[in-house]
Each structure stands twice: as C-alpha cells, then as structure tokens.
Amino acid sequence: MQYGFGVDIGGTTVKIALFDITGNLLDKWEIPSVTENEGAAILPDTAASIKEYMRGHDLQAQNIIGIGVGVPGPVDNAGVVNECQNLGWGVFNVRETLEKLTGFPVRVGNDANVAALGECWKGGGSGCANLVMATFGTGVGGGIIIDGKPINGAHGAAGEIGHMVLDARETEYCNCGKRGCTEQYCSATGVVRLAKRYLAAQDCPSSLRALEKITAKDVFDAAKAGDAAAKEILEQVYDYMGQFLGSLCAVIDPEVVVMGGGMSRAGQQLVDGAARYFPRYAFPATKTVRFTLATLGNDAGAVGAFKLVLDELG
C-alpha cells in the first residue's frame, strides 16, 4: 500500500495528515508553528514530526509517494515562496528545502488554492473540474480550480478575490490599502463594520445596541432571533456577496462556488442569502452555478496539499 502526507502550514500550527492514495485521511495531528527567527524551524520541525510518526507507526520510506504542502502566501510552480508574513518567511524554495530534510518528493501550493483543491476533490465541490472556493473569515480569500488544477497567477496572487472592488465610492480603507474591496463587506470584519455603520445611521431599536463589542456571530444570532436591524444588515451583506459572486462567475464561469471560512458556520442561511441576490448581478449564462458549503473544515488544506503531490507523483 502507498501513502502520502498533506501538510497545511499556518501562523499558529502546522497541520499534518496521512493519506492512502485514494485520499482517505488515515490520521492527523498538529505541531506548533515556531515563527521566531524568521520561521527557520518550521520545516525542520515538520520533517522531524513526519519522521517520528513514521517510526512510531512502522511506515516504510518506500511506501511514501511524497509530501504536499500548503503555505500562507504566494508560491510559484517551482516551490519558491515570496514572503509568508505570518510565518516570518522571506524568499526561498520550500520544495527543495523540505525534500532535503525528508528525502521525499514535495509539492507546494498556496494554502487557499490547496484548500480549494481539497474541496474540489473530496469536499463541497467533489466531482467538479471547475470550481471557485470563497473563504469568508476575518478576511475574504479564495482559490480557483480550472480543469482540476489550482491557478496561481503570475505573482502567486490569483484567487485574491477578496480584493475585487465592489464600491468605488467607499470612504474607509481595506487592509490592502485600497477602498471598496469585497473583504470590507463580506468578511466577519466587514459584517461588523456594516453593522456599526447601519446602527449609527439609523434610529431603530436593535438588540445589537446593548452589546459592548459586536461580532459577526452576534449579527447572525440577532437576525435569527428576529432583530429587524440585524436582518437588514445581513441583507446588505448578502447583496454585496451577490455582486461579488456575480462578477466572479462572469470571469471564471465555474460549475460550483464552495463557501467556506468562519462565517460559513452560519450555514445554509449564508448560502441562501448570497444565492438570493446573485441573479441580480450574474451574467445570464452563469446563473445555473451551484452554491454549496465547504465540508472539509480545517482538513481542506491537508487534503488538497496531498492531492497536489498525488496528481504529479501518484
């Protein structure tokens, strides 16, 4: 039997999983990401953890096809990263470094892109060759799969869909330095921002007014409990999501849009809300796209990372 590893490197932990070559996740664990000293220990720690796991479980090197890795930043096809700020990494070849440390073939992709590949293979978009995954969390990220492969772009920035501009008249700034980005409306932070803006502009009563610090979850909960202001705020969010997804589908025309990230814990409510506004902004031929929730949660990155290596070496 052949096996492989999928590794999802984040700013806090490195998630490592063992797969058989049909993609069954057999085991998984985490180690801390030691970001001090420009993150120099992260790959040696990962290699040591994999070797230790193999010894402990009597796995032989000749049964391992390779290691797939997702990293939180731009990476080119050769495996060279270009500044992963969360990890302290500058510019170096992750693929070669981890190959030397482990002796196994390594393939590397951007974390959002490999998560999309994971959802495409085993998750919400299973069975699709063309898919967009949109991640609604603290920010808005994404990954695009064309003919079963993630697209990276010329600078590793393909799929930075949270920075499509929805409103050129926006007066507040996005983290990226410009104004009117999708992330300013459709992220957890964006929901809070729109909530504050709405409550400041309107006189209506709302349970949200009693809160010292509003979170996106508060807004979703209040809306579920019938709070009219919270409902109206979410309608604004869904309207922006409809515009965002309408424009995105005019570019990519995917079979499926997989919705993930922390905000997707709001569940079908989120999918239905966005799908309700989508037709207003969608090019007619793209209107039959399917919206679905991500199903792999935190495993998506490791699953997709393993798929990277499987596609080339399996």
Place this chain on the structure above:
Amino acid sequence: MQYGFGVDIGGTTVKIALFDITGNLLDKWEIPSVTENEGAAILPDTAASIKEYMRGHDLQAQNIIGIGVGVPGPVDNAGVVNECQNLGWGVFNVRETLEKLTGFPVRVGNDANVAALGECWKGGGSGCANLVMATFGTGVGGGIIIDGKPINGAHGAAGEIGHMVLDARETEYCNCGKRGCTEQYCSATGVVRLAKRYLAAQDCPSSLRALEKITAKDVFDAAKAGDAAAKEILEQVYDYMGQFLGSLCAVIDPEVVVMGGGMSRAGQQLVDGAARYFPRYAFPATKTVRFTLATLGNDAGAVGAFKLVLDELG
C-alpha cells in the same frame, strides 16, 4: 512542410487563413457568412472554400494537420456550440460537422478566447503563459489564457468580463439585462452614454454639444483637441477601466493585459489612461502587470484558432 488553417466565423464574414506550423500566416481570405436558414450553409461554404483553395494552390491533404475554428458563442471542449445568435446556430457539434465535411481534424473555441490565444502566441502578449485579453468595442469582451490554454468555463461563459459589475447603484440597464456592468462604462457605447450623461448634468461648453450624434471616436478626438468636457468624460472611463482591471487582476493575476477591440484604435492614450487609474483598485501583488495593445487586429481569431489545433495535433 506541414500546414493548417485558422478559421474565424463571424456574423458577416468567415475569415480563413493558411499557416505553416511555426505560425506564419501565409495567406488569408474571407467568404460571406450566410446566416439564413439557421446558418446551415456556413460550415459547408467554409469547407468548400478551403478545398477550392487547396486545389488552386496544389496543397495536399497529407500536409494539412487540421483546422482550428473560432465561433461567436459558447462552445464546450467537445466542439458543441450552444446558440451562436449572430449565425442563427442552435446546438450542434461544429467539430464533428466540419471534420465530416473536410476530412481534416478540427478543434473549436469561442472567438474571444481564441483571439486571446492568438495575441498570447503571436501578438501583444507573445511569450506569456498567463494573460487576459480585454476587447473594448461596441461591447466589452475578453478571453483568459492560463498556462497557455484558454479557459472556457462550465457554460462556455468564462471571460465574459464585460459583465463584471462595477456599480451596483447604476439605474440604466445593460444589454444582458442587469445593471452596472463594465460594458456600460468601458465600451464605445459606454463612452457615448457617459458623455451624454456628463453633458446633461454639466453646464460647461464643449465641442461635443454641436454634434447631432456623438460617437466614442468624437469623444477621443475632442479630448485630443483639448476639449475639457471630453477629457473629463474620458477620465471617468479610465477610472472605471482601472476598477474593472483591478478586480479582474485580483482574480487571475495575469502577466499581461492585452487591450484590443475598436476602442483600442485610440492607442497608447487608452492604455495609459487605464494604467493611471489601475493602482487605485489593484491588489498590491498584481500591480506590476503589464498593459499592452493588441497587435494582430482582425487576424487574432484565425491565429489563435490555428494554435488550438496545433497544440493538440501539431
């Protein structure tokens, strides 16, 4: 020596060109598109014209690698078109039909996608593997090349970038039935619309006011001649183009954006205008994208169509 044909089927003419396998365009001609009777004669006429040309030029069938075809509508990878309204075509397999008529292998792509492929191979984006071509004409169209291949999308609608939504508050309707599309601001029609809107809202003098019917060319010409209102109208157009291209590059992150279509006859003025506003809307990592004019003009479709067949059969 091996040869092949590139065919660009439009609503008025079918453009046919002969290439050697390095992509040199050796000869080209046109025949009328007979759209009566649901366009039933178009492929037989094309096949007859190619055969007649071969007889007249003593070309042997064994020296022909195949025929690439661009069609004005959605087409899947098998060569099945789904309504080319300009031609009167419904749903049928163009590839199989033309293969039976000619005896040569045929590959079929959407016209905007193959034009992008042509510019990627031999035109403004020569040497690039990842490129977006934006066509600013009566409408706004486009084609996207990833790793040297056009992307089609799930419904043949990938690259319908003219229908990305720039302004959700727009009150007038786009041809596609929704409001706020790029095409409403960045096409020749869009320039005229913005000009009329500007002149109606402002009291300023302008040479444009003397015209019975304003065209996009009038606006470009007036701006070049120093007309302040025309200049201001074009600044609006360039601002919308900057937003459009900023959002598009956040999705695709291409090496190059090739700008073509009738409006690109305005030349470097157009490229410089859009490039001036682009940084305001661009995700930082994508800001080094290169903007360039299309160079193949009306030949782009035939060149790209031939490249389709060359890539698979050459």
